[in-house]
Amino acid sequence: MVGPNRNILRTILIASYIMIVALIIYGVSAVFSYLNTGADRSTMLHTEIQKIEQYLPKVEWEPIQNEGRSIDDQTLNTIQSNYLDAWYVKQIAYNTNKTAGIKDYYTDSARENLYSFIELNKAENTTIEATTLRHNPTLEFFSEDGQLAVITDRNVIEYKRIFKADSLVLEIKETSSYKIVFLLEDGFWRIRHMVKELTEPTNDNPKIVSVDSLNIKGINYYPQANPWDMFGDAFSTDIISKDFKIIKDAGLNSVRLFVQYDDFGKEHVHTEKLKKLKQTLDVAEAYNLGVVLTLFDFYGDYSVMSWTLNQRHAETIVDAVKDHNALLAWDIKNEPNLDFESRGKENVIAWLDNMIDLVKSVDDTHPVTIGWSNTQSATILKDKVDFVSFHYYEDLEDLDEAIKSMKNDIPDKPLVLQEFGLSSYSGFWKPFGASDEDQANYHKKIQEHIATHGLQFMSWTLYDFTEIPTEVVGKLPWRKNAQKHFGFIDKNGAKKASFKYISN
Structure with a gap:
């Protein structure tokens, strides 16, 4: 009985060796495949939110007549997408007082101001519900190396509700204009500077239409x-x-x-x-x-x-x-x-x-x-x-x-x-x-x-x-x-x- 048992043991050892080698080869292959593919940006977002299904403000670009290098449609669309993402993650951050997603769309210096504001709101038990309803951007400058862009976004319609300890303390709708500087970093057009230039009251009294002939x-x-x-x-x-x-x-x-x-x-x-x-x-x-x-x-x-x-x-x-x-x-x-x-x-x-x-x-x-x-x-x-x-x-x-x-x-x-x-x-x-x-x-x-x-x-x-x-x-x-x-x-x-x- 010693001979057959030895053969069985040898067969098991050989099969185990082959299986281990196969697993090693598979693992190396998977790592090699990963290293040779680009990262999926959707997995890089920390918001766990698909902006395209959550946030669609009206955007109307002014005719492109910028200084510097001419810009192609794909790059302009990417800037727009990242810009709206930046607004959206900021709105989520102000509503939750959490910083998830901020670093993907703002540079180091820009995000520090946001982090400070969020910490202040958290300490004071303040939250903000906000959205923008309309954007009217103009491309002012696009650098020759394609790494920097400047836009002015005029007459941005913003709506905000400010809560303290879950009680509404302020509701405001305003029209503002912004100057924004973008830097291209790691495939993201991140906001480097964002300055509000002016604030105007919105038209809260839209045109009243004649109803004399309705007779419903x-x-x-x-x-x-x-x-x-x-x-x-x-x-x-x-x-x-x-x-x-x-x-x-x-x-x-x-x-x-x-x-x-x-x-x-x-x-x-x-x-x-x-x-x-x-x-x-x-x-x-x-x-x-x-x-x-x-x-x-x-x-x-x-x-x-x-x-x-x-x-x-x-x-x-x-x-x-x-x-x-x-x-x-x-x-x-x-x-x-x-x-x-x-x-x-x-x-x-x-x-x-x-x-x-x-x-x-x-x-x-x-x-x-x-x-x-x-x-x-x-x-x-x-x-x-x-x-x-x-x-x-x-x-x-x-x-x-x-x-x-x-x-x-x-x-x-x-x-x-x-x-x-x-x-x-x-x-x-x-x-x-x-x-x-x-x-x-x-x-x-x-x-x-x-x-x-x-x-x-x-x-x-x-x-x-x-x-x-x-x-x-x-x-x-x-x-x-x-x-x-x-x-x-x-x-x-x-x-x-x-x-x-x-x-x-």
């Missing part, structure tokens, strides 16, 4: 087969055309449509969605219907660091359809006051305020409004909007006093009752709900209020629906079933008793 007499619209997914796979101009004809023939002159932030591609708006939106506006124009277009439906992130992404989304959509003949007005957001408690009232209002400015900067022709969910919030930002929109699903007996109060607080702006209605659902989940007759009586009465107070209006909604997405009213069956029956036309296509009062 309309309805909130979704197709019956695909509500809340109007621009999805089931999109059909034939169906929309049929429905818009019904709306026009009923004596209405406008529709309210909704653009959902995620559905349209967030900051990178989907081309096919824009195409469908334009086709819908074409159909509206064919029937001489004006369109109130509501932006940011189903969106609830008002954090300052997301503002630039939101603004690129709105800018793309507004710019794409601002010249369409069917466009009547912009509604910044549907019922944003419902987010006051969960997102912070100050955060929501600041977001709305700046979004109004953005929309008006792209389209200074069409009026802007906000679709408040109640009459109590209607006075918010009343000086920034062109007309005031409110929704009303409360007791009709209280409507007169609510309107009088709004007219007293907002004497110089048109009031639009932008959503109202009554569900005709009465069934297992709501045995004492309203009937079709109750719904008709409701619309008869509310039209009397509208006439008495000279309101403009948009009712909710043309159709009863068979399916309601959970995102709209949640999962509770009594809420979903009630939501299905607000229409003037039932699920079988028959006009309900309320249709008689759809327009007056």
